[in-house]
Amino acid sequence: MTAPDPDTQVLFVGYNAAYLRAIDGRVPAGSVVVIEEPDIIRKRELGDAPAGFDCLDRIVPARYQQSAEALDLAVDLSAARGVAAVVPGLEYAVPGAAALAAKLGLPGATEAAAQALRDKVRLREVTGAAGVLNPRWREVHGPEDILDFAGDGPVVVKPANRQASVGVQLLDSVDAAGAARAWERTSSAAEYEQVPDRPLEWRFLAEERLRGPEFSVEALVRQGEVVFENVTAKTVIPGPYPVELGHLLPAPLDEDTRAAFGTALRALVAAVGFGTGILHAEWILTASGPTLVECAGRCPGDYLIDLIDLAYDTRIRLTLIDLLAGRPVELPRSPRRTAxxxxxxxxxxxxxxxxxxxxxxxxxxxxxxxxxxxxxxxxxxxxxxxxxxxxxxxxxxxxxxxxxxxxxxxxxxxxxxx
Structure with a gap:
C-alpha cells in the first residue's frame, strides 16, 4: 500500500466494523470518517463506536439509502480536510458512495454503474442488452405476475434491491396459493438494523431457475480495467432459501472455464460502465457458460476478502482505498494457497x-x-x-x-x- 497523506481523510458511506478492524493501525489515526443513517446509528448503538478504532475520527449522521442527503455534506467534509477516497462500506451505500465520489472528483464506480448494481431489474436490462448471459426474468408486482411468469416450471422470486439473500426463494413449482405465499414472504422481508425506519421503495422480480454449480468472481477494477480477479466456488443449502453454506477459493477450474469467467466479468464491467472499485459478481455455470445471478459494487461479505487475503497474501481492503484514491497498486497474479x-x-x-x-x-x-x-x-x-x-x-x-x-x-x- 502507498503511504496515505496524513492530512487527508477517507470517507466511508456505511459503517462496516470488519473493514475498520482490518485497516486500524494501518492508516493514519483519525483519518476515517463514516457517514451513517441516523436510524441505524441509533438501532446499532454506534454512538461510542469511534472509541473502538484508532483510525475512526467520527460518525456523521446523514441519509444515503435511497436519498441524496449525504451529498449535501460533500462541501463541508472536504473544506476543512481534503478527501482522499470515498469507500462504499455496505451494499445499500453503493449509490451514495458513487455519487459522493463523483461530486468530489474522485475515482469511483460511476453513478450509472452503481444504480445498475443496486437494482437487479436495471442490471438485467443493461447486461442482457450487452450480450451477458442472464436467466429469463420479469419484474413482478404481485402473486399474479409470479404465477403468469412461472407457468408449471421452477422459478426464483426475489427482491431486486435488497441484500444477503433476504427474501430470495427457490420454488420447484408454483400454483395460485404458492405464488401468494412467495409474494408475501418476499415482499415482507425485513432487515431491522440494516435499513432506516422511513419508507423505502423495493422492487421484485421472478427469474428462471437455473441449474448448475455456483461461483463468484471478485475483482478490483481501475478505470474500467480489471487489475485483479479471483474465482470462488460457492455451496448453498438445499431447499427454498439459497443461503451460502461455504466458499472455496480459488475455485478448482480448468483453464477454459476460468477464462470464460474472465470474459464474462469484463463484459459485465463494460455493460454497466463500471469505473474504479471492487466487484463481487455471482454466476451459475450452465451448459451455455457463466450466467449472471447478481453483482455487488462493494467488498463482499461472508469473509471472502479474508479468504482472498489468506490465499493471495494481499490486503484487499487497503488496496481498495488506494485504488479509490487514485494511487498505484501492486497485486499478485496467482495465489499462494487455497482458502x-x-x-x-x-x-x-x-x-x-x-x-x-x-x-x-x-x-x-x-x-x-x-x-x-x-x-x-x-x-x-x-x-x-x-x-x-x-x-x-x-x-x-x-x-x-x-x-x-x-x-x-x-x-x-x-x-x-x-
Missing part, C-alpha cells in the same frame, strides 16, 4: 451448549473458529445470511486438502439446542 470457509448450523431452538471449539482450532490448517451463539440464545432456521450460527476458516496447499480440513473442523464443533 475456505464453512458456516456453522444447528437445529433451530434455544442453545444449551457449544462444544468442540478447541478441538477444531487445533486442526492443522484451521485459521479461525467463531461461534456467534451462546447458551440461552436462539438458533433460527436459515432464511438469510443473518441466520447462520458461526463459521470456520481453513487454508491448505490445494483445494481437496483445504476442503477436508474445513469440513473436519465443522464436524468437531457441536451447537446443542433444545
Amino acid at each position: 475456505s470457509i464453512r458456516f456453522l448450523a444447528a437445529e433451530p431452538g434455544t442453545v444449551t451448549g457449544v462444544f468442540g471449539q478447541d478441538t477444531a482450532k487445533a486442526l492443522p490448517g484451521v485459521r479461525a473458529v467463531e461461534v456467534d451463539v451462546e447458551a440461552g440464545g436462539e438458533v433460527r432456521p436459515w432464511a438469510s445470511s443473518w441466520d447462520r450460527a458461526g463459521h470456520v476458516i481453513a487454508t491448505g496447499p490445494d483445494a481437496d486438502t483445504t476442503r477436508r480440513t474445513v469440513l473436519d473442523a465443522v464436524a468437531a464443533v457441536r451447537i446443542a439446542t433444545d
